[in-house]
Amino acid sequence: MTNGKTVPQQLKDVNEAKAFIQQNNVSVIGFFNNQSSDEANIFLQTTETINYLGVAITSEESIFQEYSAKSGDITIYKKFDDGNVTFNGELNVDNLTKFLSTESLPLVVRYSIDTSPRIFSQKDKNVLFLVSQRNDTGEIERVEKEAVEVAQMYRENIIVVSYSMEEDDGENNGILNMLKAEQESSSTMRMVKLDGNGVYKPEPGTVTSSTMKQFVADFMNNKVVEIGD
Template sequence: MFILDAPWCGHCKALAPEFAKAANTLAEKESGIKLAKVDATEETELAEEHQVRGYPTLKFFRNASPVEYNGGRQADDIVAWLLKKTGPPAKELKTVEEAKEFIDANNVAVVGFFKDQTTDAAKAFLGAAASIDDHPFGITSDDKIFKEYDVQCGTIVLFKKFDEGKVVFEGDATEKNIKKFVAGNSLPLIVEFNHETAQKIFGGDIKSHLLLFLNKGEDHFEKVTEAARSVAKPFKEQVLFVTIDASEEDHQRILEFFGMKKDEVPAARLIKLEEDMAKYKPESNELTSDSIKQFVEDFLAGKLKQHLLTQDLPEDWDKEPVKVLVASNFDKIAFDSEKDVLVEFYAPWCGHCKQLAPIYDKVGEHFKDDKNIVIAKIDATANELEHTKVTSFPTLKLYPKGDNNVIEYNGPRTFEGLTKFVESGGVDGAGIDEPVEEETEDDDTPRKDEL
């Protein structure tokens, strides 16, 4: 396995000691797996051959075939992932000593106690073990091991070096349920967000997260953390509880993503990571065990309305030929059934948006005296609309008069192309006339996958 990195990359520097530690661990285990690193800024042909688009990139080669690494960024995660890829899904534990050594050697270890590995439950356990790369699985049929851990045949136990120490699986032993059990119990009840845990938090199976924005070192940090810990357990397979140190400079863009200011901390938000991110804000700023519990319960019951970002409406929003829209006035202007309305959804950091700006201003000037046409723009990073999700910038949409059946512009970003699009009622330019470059939220600073 090798890592392609860049000397200037902060994430690479953070990973380097963990990668070295993983290499030492594998050597101590007398494993045949070798770890290596490549400076992708020097070995550019190699980086291009393996389609490296970001740093660090980790690839595992087995029989000369590359496999994309998708595990965690800590040494234990790297070792567990590699051992799972090169060995059986669950290690056979034959003696009490082997079982103890296996459990003691891992931060999280999952053990199945099965006399007969051909049963449906054992097959489900092995199926879950094969599909989970982050944590080691063991399996045993030895009576002495059963006695040592005081379990019955068919028991599945997750051992961990934090919180309550171990958790016994309950319920119908299907592969899906076992995977859910591991996902819900393999992280601490309260997870601190940092470079090491980010991948586990946002790449895990639990997609609903309670984010607690706190200032580490201040009096409220321990108080709110303990309040959350006291109520987190019943929700652990449904909602991940995460603390974010809002005083860290690296975390400022997370606050920006939620439209928060430093003086709002301590604060809580809920986020649901699905195709479209949904964000929720509690009614009260009070963060007690009761208020946190109520917030999560209301979320799970579907009682909460999405919290959508909006800017204040400028007093001079309609002064210029290109009108300024925010979330609060968008529907009134864009869905005016008596006017054709062209809207640019832009991001302040987007280079393509900056290039389009003088052209778009010229389009606005061209139509400024036409009472049936409105040219407008909206900062889509600071204003969210429940009915419209935009992930690439700039995005241009025409809201024609009458039925307001929205038409997206896919033509060239020229004065001629845009004016023809508007004048034709969205006919000329709705199809793809030529390739158009776009910037997504992964192209620049605000990256949702690295919150």
Template sequence: MNILLALFVIVSISVPALSENEIKLDEGVLVLNRDNFKSAITDNEFILVEFYAPWCGHCKALAPEYVKAVTLLEENKSDIKLAKVDATEETELAEEHQIRGYPTLKFFIKGTAIDYNGGRKAEEIVSWLIKKTGPPAKELNTVEEAQDLIDNNNVVIIGFFKDPSSETAKAFLSVATTVDDHLFGITNSDALFEKYQAKDDSIILFKHYDGGKSVFEGEPTHQAIRKFVAVESLPLVVDFNTNTAQKIFGGDVKNHLLLFLSRSDEHFAKISDAASSVARPFRETVLFVTLNVDEEDHQRILEFFGLKKEDAPAARIIKLEEDMVKYKPESDDLTAENIQQFVQNFLDGKLKPILLQQELPEDWNSQPVKVLVASNFDEVALDPSKDVLVEFYAPWCGHCKQLVPIYDKVGEHFKDNEDVVIAKMDATANELEHTKVTGFPTIKLYPKGDLRKAVTYNGPRTFEGIVKFIETGGVDGADPDVATEAETEDDDKPRKDEL
């Protein structure tokens, strides 16, 4: 199962190129429309534009950070502007710029747009913009400059190089060029070396948590330095939210310990602290993440793991490979010792993956469309004497809901045919070792006589198309496959950044 993946913009109060009569300001953010949009992106060298919808929850969460970013840019005496467009009102602008979701941010450089792919916190927005409009690392000559940079940003990476042309310095600057999430500084000042107790050719990551700083100690290559920044810039235990999702699931560490906790319960701080106390030795191999089960947006994630809100506190480990394999601890008592043992057992290969499984309904066989769960799937779908069509669906999937009357009609059509079985399975609640589903709905035909081969239907989701697919033994409208799944552009696919 995959789980679905989106992002932001900037502007200051003084607008030398535009008068307030032409463009209104909302807390320092330029308000653009069809009449003033073109002049705004051409009269300003750098302008970040947010296309938003007033009803969008993510847009509402971004709004105060966006305004704060304006202030930070002003403090930096930056000419970068920050603007917004109500895409539900300015539909022509939204269509022109191919806006397909909210918020979508685009950065215009002398009128030419590039996609914004930074974070949603004010500091992250400013950092991204500064990196796109200036040198990869800010030259720091005084302690005051360095301390100001450190104090005003959650994460800053500073390279200390007596010789800025050294191999380590070159690798450091190459990382600074490619990492947009954080600000980088570089110095050869003796005063800064002394202030921060830095050695020559050293790299220090300063942060406002987990001890305040981390010193790079690996081989000074681009890859090693980049991984150091990615790992050490995150807290030992990361809280999952819209601001951290991309960093969590887009990072280099693909093994995640997920702690499902209720922030309103006293166990939240206790278990978070326990996890923090044992996380450091694992931080390059397993990312520790807390997830607040009280958040409505997180309910889909709970379903993916077969959990309910009342199951908290709970822990799972997920391995972010194609199959997204999941593991559970032996004990639900999430002490520091048990958490440490759970993670170590996972790394040592001592744990078996968990597969979700529903109870088999008593009436599973009573309708033309049979109901499958993990326990009866092989018996029914792999019956060598029948052609068995299975729809793998998700209860929340819009395309699956649209397919219901068509699929029921197919079931009715074949109900008296003893050689054909029409079935369906909730793939969010049942998992199979031999079949992995990455999009919904996925329709597979298991032909009679060949237990290993499944044929995935890629034709039109119509009664006629599906019936022809079955009657031709999966030849018409199909993709033969053994272990691959169909993916079409309009499939409902859960994405990793929603986990």
């Protein structure tokens, strides 16, 4: 960063591009023949305040060819889920910011002190918390696997977060208390509205892909009642 702003790395050849992608868990490259164009300026303006992924820019034809890119492409490269994704919406700061924020997170985010700020900063989304029991790695992995399909279906509107009760050790600001899930004895779900902190719960039952889909659909259709204090 320079003066608190992110300055994209200038990629000069294919080896530099490969090294850049390899050294970052998540990275974004802007491909622009003219780095003074309106499109490039939007990319630079959007990424100057981003610190959660590597940022690079290039005008090198050899890199374009290596990654099958054309001028104007903005592509995220990540070491999880689908691997990479290229922005395809109307290019402006708001749309690009949302794209980078959404696509740089895994489909199912494991809650931690590190991921918490990313989760709670996205006020235009809701969060589906999948709460699993302590010391049950098999159950945590089962629930996360079941969640992938619903995470793909609702990616634009919902962040799916896997939360182990093991994390609730006093350092994570009492997430179980926020979710009103302190008394749960098995895996459960909660939906949280980030724009108003409302918390919603489904009917009792096993947490599966099917029950997740039903819960999210009911929530989206205002069929789920908010949990009272």
